[in-house]
Amino acid sequence: MATFKHISSKNADYGAAEQYLTFEHDEFTMKPTLDGNGRLVLRDDYRISSLNCGEEDFAIACMRSNLKYGKNQKREDVKSHHYIISFDPRDAQDNGLTVDRAQRLGEQFCKEHFPGHQALVCTHPDGHNHSGNIHVHIVINSLRIAEVPLLPYMERPADTREGCKHRCTDAAMEYFKAEVMEMCHRENLYQIDLLHGSKNRVTEREYWAKRKGQAALDKENASQAATGEPLKQTKFETDKEKLRQTIRKALAAAATFDDFSSLLLREGVTVKESRGRLSYLTPDRTKPITARKLGDDFDRAAVLETLTINAQNAARAAETPLPQQEYPRSIKDRLQRGKAAINAPKNDGVQRMVDREAKRAEGKGIGYDRWAAVHNLKQMAATMSVYEESGFSSPEELEATLAAASARLHETTGKLKAVESTLREKKDLQKQLLAYIKTKPARDGLRAQKTEKARRAYREQHESEFIISESAARYFKAQGITKLPASKTLQMEIEQLTKEKNALYNEYREKKENVRELQTVKSNLDKILRREPERGKGRENER
Template sequence: MATIKHISSKNADYGAAEQYLTFEHDEFTMKPVLDENGRLIPRTDYYMETLNCGNEDFALSCIRANMKYGKNNQREDIKSHHYIISFDPRDVPDNGLTVDKAQQLGLAYCKEHFPGHQAIVCTHPDGHNHSGNIHVHIVINSLRIAEVERKPYMDRPSDTRAGAKHRCTAAAFRYFRSEVMEMCHRAGLHQIDLLSGSKDKVTEREYWAKKQGQRQLDKEIAAAAATGKTPPRQTKFETDKDRLRQSVRAALTKAKSFEEFSSVLMQEYGIEVKESRGRYSYLTPDRTKPITARKLGTDFDKTAALAAFAENAARATQTEKGRQEYPDSISARLQRHKAAISTPKRDAIQGMVDFQKKMSEGKGKGYENWAKIYNLKQAAKTVNFLSEHGFTSPEELEAALQEAAAAFDTAGSRLKELERRIAVNRELIRQITVYRQTKPAHDGLKAAKKPEQYWEQHRPDLARHEAAVRYFREHGIKKLPAVPKLQAENEALISEKNAIYGTYREQKAKITELQKVKSNLSTIFHQEQTKEKRQEFDR
């Protein structure tokens, strides 16, 4: 899945951002890594371009713009904004994601959502944790150097003006997340829902605390091994929030009500649970200020807890009645379902080869021997698949294939409908923005003493205003809806689209697998019939 992260910087040295992107840096101290001669070590592979910088480099261009508008000259001013879009490592083998393709996606994203800003767009092929994820850095000068059209996340008139500064508000960053999801959907990449929160929310500070703690623990283990001392029993570093999450999860698997959860089970861990304005918070013995569920993740909020209580109570009732218990929790089943969709299958069924045809094309004896063994393996996998899924006849297999195809078509139709509604809402937002921007020019035409001369002076704005009015009239819009409401609706549609996209991928993979099984089964039947005919001929 792709994720987006934002960092604001008050560093007046714009060259430091470019240096970080082009030279190796220590992931903990963020200082440049030097070779034995004390020189900077260039990164081995990256792709970097600048936008709106003219013929100058990024740093000099930003300094000139700041001097022109008299901005970013105070120490407390935010000088630049750094956005990082990280793609799923699986996109490289599954969807052919390359550094060049990621760079083009990053450039398009920057041009669309950060217009009027000087920017660096740089793509690295691997993350600092060596996870293999291609990621794009977008660094923009906080100052805007050109007048731009209003974007859905802009809520002030100054957000469009040259000489004003970029603001990454909560609403804006939510919009950026939704646009990352849309970008990945259009490119056919893996994606999760970035708008609904994560089950384990790990902040930047907690992430680096865990990295630093694990690094120190690894040193202690290595030192103990070198000196022959007993190494620490713990091999994986856990933060205070990690331990709190484990305790809460353990209690949620047993509690059947909030009272039991807060007054009995959590007290065993010495944790006090509070509820305020419909939100849970957790106070550990070593803290004076509680940690809210929002900072731990969606698995620990009131909604998830109430669902766990209801499930535990239902399971207890069924146990008392002698019925079969639920196999596991809702959360575990959902995670297993997600893993089944997103995790590539190993040693999957492949289609059998027609080696007789290949032999007639000139393949040798070695290929024939390999093909026979390969076909035997695929035939065994096909038989096992039929047995595991309870298929007893080709008709049942064909029915399952038709059912998967129907589900695939339904998901595809729903995706197209959602994409259409999202596009309609976006166009409506754009037209409303144009209408409001050009309305002062239109109002001035009514009061103008020389309408023809006024029209010539304001022709572009008046033409755009008339186009927007015509759009509203053609679509039967008499009262303009609120842009925040349209954007919230779009975010909900994008979240639904992301969920259906998983079903769409799952059914597509299922169809491919069933088609291979069907083809292999047909080949097996054909081989059996050929073998019987030969035996009859020999008799």
């Protein structure tokens, strides 16, 4: 299963990349491994070659090109791009993949997709944790030293010009992954679908956090075993993995989205939806974790699909008739019960009646009109049943109840907006406060300078820090803040406001659903009262 990964680097030492590829490094600290004499240890087996460097070393060629075009001179500039193609460990035995063959494939891939760039191509026979997968490293200078043709992943004219820099966009990564899949198909190598994500998406940071956490846990368990103490835990789990397990457990037990949210809330996890995407907020965080960082199993489409299946299974299991309730429940009780799945209409609730005349005018056929007639009869009976069960004595009483419910919804909306506005201001203040704190060493260094010339030179040297500091100071002045709050106090305020916002949002959803159902009952009742005289007139004519 060949995989493709990209890493951008701002390290101006191009020689460090070649040193990493040719010498042994500790997989946790990424520091070079030294022998007993303090010398670097060469890797046992590797293949390496350079492209577009002439007779010069890769590092020297890159630095010479950067000086020629005046690029990659700033600290924040991306100096190089590191791409890794990792092949399946089974390819060596089943498909005859060797280090030399992988090196040739890497060189060909680099020439086709990164033309005009100085590059290093290096192949290693083994991966992390001795997994046995042959993998190819492609390191390119971000600067392009020659004019190149327009490739499919390039979006701007500058992407082909000499003296411009390489851009690794989302479109480019999609294109590279497709090309890796095509290469594996052409070479009869194992391959997985790289274009449609993964059910559990583990980032580079999470992968290393798990590896380091497991190593620390193994070390702790070894010391406990030596003293005869019982082991409490043998497998280390990251916070994201624990969150995945919590979400899967809630999904397995829920049939509607509200049930799903409630089960997560019992575990202290708040699920939020924004622009059609889900995110999950745990108690120890103020910033939610998006579903994209957890995996495809946790995004909105997958969650709704699972809930729909659960609801269908529950409906099949409940096909046997249940005993009728002794007392009809009121509309208040109905609205406070669990709602149906948000992606399917309610089967036990009141739905709006169809205006058949308007639909016929729109050109709807006789089949639709017959369905609408049956639908209206069902909703008419359901509306009158709810109207009587809820204890309404007149349409005016229903309208008064609806007006009161709308007023309560409007009040909750106002509270929610006020809390959101305050939370937004607190987060802006926190952002400026953190930026101002980070620039403290630069401000202290400026005060330590003795002469005006030294202060001027020091300020020019740390210009970016002073720009950030002055911007934050202007923000404090504009907000009328004379004394900066403590970071911990501000963080606690943000956490408290976040909890209030989540509680108000849940209350807002309940009241909105209440208003919606009351509006449906009122709309249907208006249609019933308006059409009853017409039906009576028709019956008189029939007589």
